[in-house]
Amino acid sequence: MTPILETRSLTKAFGGLVAVNDVSIQVEEGSTHAVIGPNGAGKTTLFNLLCGNFKPTSGRVFYRGQDITNVPLHQRAHLGIGRSFQIINLFPNLTVLENVRLAAQALGHDNFRIFRRASTIVSYVARAAEALEIVGLQGQASVPASVLPHGGKRKLELAILLAADPKLLLLDEPTAGMASEQVPELMQIIERVRSLGGRTIVIVEHNMNVVMNACDRITVMNLGQVLAEGTPAEIGANKQVQDVYLGELYDLPGAHA
Ligand SMILES: Nc1ncnc2c1ncn2[C@@H]1O[C@H](COP(=O)(O)OP(=O)(O)OP(=O)(O)O)[C@@H](O)[C@H]1O
Ligand SMILES: [Mg+2]
Incomplete structure (x- = not known):
């Protein structure tokens, strides 16, 4: 099946800093797909490339099989790509x-x-x-x-x-600044959006409860690159991921499998 969203060797450099470096990901239609990684890993920059806010230095973005690399932001919105921002507007x-x-x-x-x-x-x-x-x-x-x-x-x-x-929702840290007791509510909202059907969610999130329990697949970024990709169980058990996160995944079931 054609993924709803695909990037091929997507790269964005700011001067000498390569914020997104050769990133190739596939997001399956109807899934909830998390992008995680430490501060500065390139997650928000990736979102800016996906929604059309930034032009990549190189590489391509495909939406439903169509090359949208040069399609501007407002047209991507009309195609069904919607994004939220880390900063409330x-x-x-x-x-x-x-x-x-x-x-x-x-x-x-x-x-x-x-x-x-x-x-x-x-x-x-x-x-x-x-x-x-x-x-x-x-x-x-x-x-x-x-x-x-x-x-x-x-x-x-x-x-x-x-x-x-939107058919594809790009959520950049929807729980940022939320009190921890409000996080389950946010997860319920994600569930409600999913139950409406026909929508795909890509979510950047630091809250591991959300990532591990509300998402089907996880892409882990570090220093602009994809470090790992897999199901929550696979990512929880990945030693490299644990090292990058310095024990943030410590209490998760499977984290020390
Ligand atoms: N417009 C810009 N100009 C120059 N450098 C930038 C720009 N946007 C991001 N960067 C740099 O690119 C790198 C990746 O930043 P980005 O915001 O994508 O990280 P992030 O994974 O979203 O981090 P966080 O978890 O803190 O939100 C950082 O080193 C950042 O300083
Ligand atoms: Mg960010």
Whole structure:
């Protein structure tokens, strides 16, 4: 089967620093695929190459078998590639619902039309409401985004992403800055997105609970390169991975197999 996403020898250099170095990965359609690795490993740079924010120095990116290496960011979004950012990007004075509706509308293809049919607006609101329900924010739809606690803002960010109805979601550290008791909620959201079907998730994550329990496959990066690739059990038992992570995987079942 054609992977939904594939990179071939993808490389990005910043001057002398090769942030992503000869990375070849395949992501299976419908899977949840984690990209892990220490700080500075090149994970965010890889995401920037996947969503079209950066042009690679060399190598190719394929989406559903199509070479999209030179397709710009906004066109990739229309193809169904959506990404979240490590840094939260919201309209603080607009309501939670408005933030999501704007995102739904931005990819609604008719955003330059001055007179929209009322029914279209209603459908954007409905789509936004649905996205809020997936992330569990339906109760806070009418409050300004600024009043949400940090964890709520991270959920809103996911709703904004979902409102554009992407088929491939690139999530860069969705639990960053979240209190540990909120992490299970995030995992439930991922499960809900998965249960909707037809979506593939690539997730950069430092929280090993999320990586080991919510993901089908894991790519481990270190110093810009792919160090290992496999199932959570395989990665948990990989000695090289344990060394790079300096015992972060210590308590995982199978980590010392
Ligand atoms: N725009 C840029 N210009 C120059 N160097 C950059 C740029 N973006 C990233 N780098 C460098 O590339 C390397 C990889 O950074 P990247 O942000 O991709 O790592 P990361 O794996 O996402 O790390 P973290 O876990 O800390 O988020 C780092 O050495 C970083 O300093
Ligand atoms: Mg990063």
